[in-house]
Amino acid sequence: MKKITTIFLLLSISLFAQKRPKVTVSGKIIEATTNQPLEYATLILTSVKTKRVTGGVTDGKGNFSIEIPKGLYNMKVEFIGFKTKQLPQKKLTESTNLGTITLSEDAEALDEVEIIAEKSTVEIRLDKKIYNVGKDMTIKGGTASDVLDNVPSVNVDAEGAVSLRGNENVRILIDGKPSALVGLSGTDALRNLPADAIEKVEVITSPSARYDAEGTAGILNIVLRKGKITGFNGSTNLSLGNPDLFRLNGNINYRTKKFNLFSNLGYSYRKGPGNAFSDFTNLNNGTITGFRTETRNYERKNNNYNGSLGLEYYLNKQSSITGTFFYRDNTGDDLATNLTNLFDSNRVLTDVINRVENETEDGNDKQFSLNYTNNFKNDGQKLTVDFQFSDNNEEELANITDNNTLSELNSQLTTSTNTLFQIDYVLPFGKNHQLELGHKSEFQNLNSDFRVRDANGLPLSPDPSNAIDFKQNIYAHYAQFGSKFDKFSYLLGLRLEITDIDLLLLNTGEESKKNFTQLFPTINLGYELNDTDNLTLGYSRRLRRPRFWFLNPFETRSSATTVFKGNPDLNPTYTNSYDFGYTTRIGKLTLNSSIYYQFSTDLIRRVSIIEERDVNGVDTNVFVRQPVNLNDESRYGFELTTNYNPFKWARLSATFNYFRFKTDAFTYVFTAPDGTQASTFLPEVDNDSWFARFNSRITLPAKIQWQTRIMYRGPQENAQGNREDMFVTNLAFSKDLFNEKATIVLNVSDLFNDRRREGTTYNPNIENPTTIAYQEFQWRERQITLNFTYRFNQKKKRERPQGNFDGGGEAF
Known part of the structure; x- marks a missing residue:
């Protein structure tokens, strides 16, 4: 009452x-x-x-x-x-x-202060949510992967794969563009980008027409820090950890009224122990015929050097030109030990295979960027022109031994060049109307040469070696118009993308060409109910282009009985997405909620089949996984994010995301090793899953900050198996020193060492399996890190005022 x-x-x-x-x-x-x-x-x-x-x-x-x-x-x-x-x-x-x-x-203040937000804040726009990254302790001394794993709606799994609302097809950009920071192997690169370099993350679940159509789940745009205050400032960051971790990063910034010079330098060394376990049960018409277990241990060593240098020159009060050069050198030494035990139907051991892969990696990435920005007369009219060129090289050499006998010498050399040209123009009409036009051209040329030789340097028979030439050219044009009437805003856009893909298999001479031209409409609406409540409604059409590693048909070699290979005949996935959001503030409580629906055609999923092969003279069932185009999938769900600050010493936040998906039945037809046509029936899937995240930040006596982060991901099923749930806990303690010029943090990631992927796969399907495979995978084990940061001519800002201006662009 x-x-x-x-x-x-x-x-x-x-x-x-x-x-x-x-x-x-x-x-x-x-x-x-x-x-x-x-x-x-x-x-x-x-x-x-x-x-x-x-x-x-x-x-x-x-x-x-x-x-x-x-x-x-x-x-x-x-x-x-x-x-x-x-x-x-x-x-x-x-x-x-x-x-x-x-x-x-204020000259005196600017000599001392560069603003760095202590607390993460959220800005709601028509087509995105912007998370200004504060000094959240569980990411202090961490990486970009750790930052993303703290952002609502986003999950980073045990292998480093990023997903948005449970969908892994998310486009990752750096400062609004593809970047050499991501390079050839995006997940590895994100682990080497320090968290302190990130200013904010834009979560774009309903992208407007100005954004690439790539990414059916949406876009994550990582915006890096650049000094905005006149004078000289910077910071240095040192991290030490167990398992072995050493990371040293520094950034400096010098700004005058005529130019802004900024630079970031970093070195990191880390060991990344991991493990995997598989238990295979072979059946024939429901009768067990044998068992096989595989225990795999990973010992990884990684050295990474990266640096960037940029100069922004102010041509006049309205325009500037910025040039940036980025370089990264990465070396790795990975040892994977795979122990395979073969059993008969009574679990009697019949054979043991100890397969060891010792792989060295050496890669470097270079990128040059040039930007021209003209704000004209500060009336909102704006022209930006971007040019970007990157060159990526990666060499991998691997020796494989079976039962202490050298059996294979593998090598893979991958080179890639990427060129981007983009021009965007914003023209306001009156006070509340705005037209945007733009063009973007993006060209990728990639060559990958994968060779397998025996201990004597001779080709195997059959020879799994292959080489590919991959070319992808994308041409895009867009126009969008936005306006605001009283409390109602809208942003309507249309994007045209022309894609040319050419894949040449150099070993066989086979060529696969894909050419498609598509229109991608976008609609974003917003309504401000009052000062604290607003509604958003968005629609966008998106696509997922298959990446080269999904097209390349070479097989992985670390296991003789569990392999992955690409599929040159993949087609893009198209998705129509709808999103309805509601945001409100009630006193000290902020609540963001949304309901979403997605419908995808030609869905790309990994499918498992069984092939009988000769492994060390024994006919063995080999587990082969390959990406294929399935039929259609519908997905819907709701998301709730809350922030509550009941006291000055307590900050609480939580995220809950529930989604349900339905995938149509599908018959996968493939060519068996003997050349005959075979098929696997995948039944209809109608299932759901959910994940939740809770963060608390408590101020203890002596101004020690204590942060706890708990994440739970629910179980999930697909046409060939299921994935079990996962529970992860992170802890951190932080203390400011030297009048807030320095901070020391103790961070424990995965406190209970439970961050692993577990699941069961039934081949060809759950209803009539010939092989049941239970598998566990833990990419990295519990990490304890001690981090020290020192800032010169920088201070922490307690909290920046939060805007409540809805919009997807400069004004909307």
């Missing part, structure tokens, strides 16, 4: 407040010296009569629009690092535009 009375009272007060006459105060805040708009600048209004304080913050163009009751107000404008500006007292009886307000830098 008390709750009902309270709710009724609040509704009454709200209704009464809405009846009070209100006016709108608007204007623009810019930097005095450069005329650049200031985002997150704050206008504070204090009622002379009631002493009530209200206000708001500016959007990406420096604009503000605040609805307040009529009355006499004192006004001032604040922005960290700038002098507070007191405005004349004004009686506001009608909607008023204060015009353009200029702020000047």
Whole structure:
């Protein structure tokens, strides 16, 4: 009864407040010296009569629009690092535009301070959510993979694969573009990108037309830090850990009114122990004919050097040109020991195979980027031109021994060049309308030469060696128009993408060409119910192009009985996505929720088949996994994210995501080793899964910060098996030193050492299996890290004001 009375009272007060006459105060805040708009600048209004304080913050163009009751107000404008500006007292009886307000830098403050947010904040836009990465302790001393694993809606599995809302087909960008930071092996690169280099992560589940159509789940855009304050500043970061970990990173930034020089340097060494276990049961019409177990241990050593140097030169107050060079050198020494035990139907041991793969890796990535930006007369009109060229090289050499006898010498050399050209133009109409046009061309040329030789350097028979030439050219054009009427916003777009893919198998001369032209419409709508509640609705059409490693038909060699190979005949997957979101703030509680639906055609999934092969003179069932195009899949679910700060010393947040998916039945036809046609029937799948995440941050005595992060992923089934649930716990303790110039953190990742993928596969299907395979895989074991960060001419900012301006671009 008390709750009902309270709710009724609040509704009454709200209704009464809405009846009070209100006016709108608007204007623009810019930097005095450069005329650049200031985002997150704050206008504070204090009622002379009631002493009530209200206000708001500016959007990406420096604009503000605040609805307040009529009355006499004192006004001032604040922005960290700038002098507070007191405005004349004004009686506001009608909607008023204060015009353009200029702020000047506070020279004393800028000599000392570079703003670094302590607490992660969230910005809601029409087509994305922006997570400004704060000093969350479980990512301190960590990597980009750790950052992504802390972002709501995102999961990073035991192998480092990134998924968004349970879907692994997510496009990862760096500063809005493909990057050499991701390189040929994206998951490995993300583990080498330090968390401290990341300013924010954009989760784009309903991408507008300005974004690539690639990625059926959506886009994750990682935005790196660049100094924005005049003067010299930087930081250095040292991490030590067990298993062996040493990481040293540093960044420096020097900015004047004419140029901005920035650089990042880093070195890391780590051992990555991992393990896997498989238990195979062979059947014939339901009768067990034998067993096989495989126990695999991984010992990985990795050395990584990376550095970047960039210079932004301000041509005038409205335009600048930026050049950036990035280089990374990575070496690895991986030892995989695979012990295979063969048993008869009574579990009597019949044979033992000890297969050891010793692989060395040497790769380097180079990338040059050039950007030109012109904001014209700060009226919102903007032109950006980007050029980017990257060169990636990777060499892998592996020796394989069976029962202590050298059996194979393997090598793989992969080279890739990528060229990108992009131009974007923004043209505003009036105050609340905006047109955007753009073009993008992207060219990839990749060559991979994989060779297998016996101990004498001679080809095997049959020879699994192969080499490919892969070319992919993408041409894109887009247009979109956005507008805002009172509390309603919309952003409508259309993107055209032309794709040319050419795959040549050099060993056989076979060639696979894929050419397709597709339109990708996008619709994003938003409605502000009031100051604390808003609704969003989005639609987008997306695609998933098969990557070269899914097209390359070579087989992995670390196990003679469990292999993976690509499929040159893969087609892209197309997905229509719908997303309805609701955001509200109730006191100290912020709640983001959404309902989503996706329908995909030509779904790409890995399918397992059994082939009988000669392994060391014994006819053995070999487990072969290959990606294929299945039929259609529908997926729907809902997501709930909450942030609650009940006390100054406690911050709590939680994420819950439930999804259900249905995949049509499918018959996979393939060519057996003897040349005959065979097939595997995959029944219809109608199943669900969910995952949840909880974070708490508690301030202990002596200002020690204690953070706990708990993640649970529910079980899931597919046409050929199931995946078991997973539970992960991370802990961290943090303490600021030397007047907040330094921070020391103790971080324990995977406290209970339970982060492993477990599941069972039935081949050819669950209803009539000939092989049942139970498998466990743990990519890396529990990690304990001690991290120390020192900042010079930088201080932590307690909390930056959070904007509530909906939009997908500069203004919407």
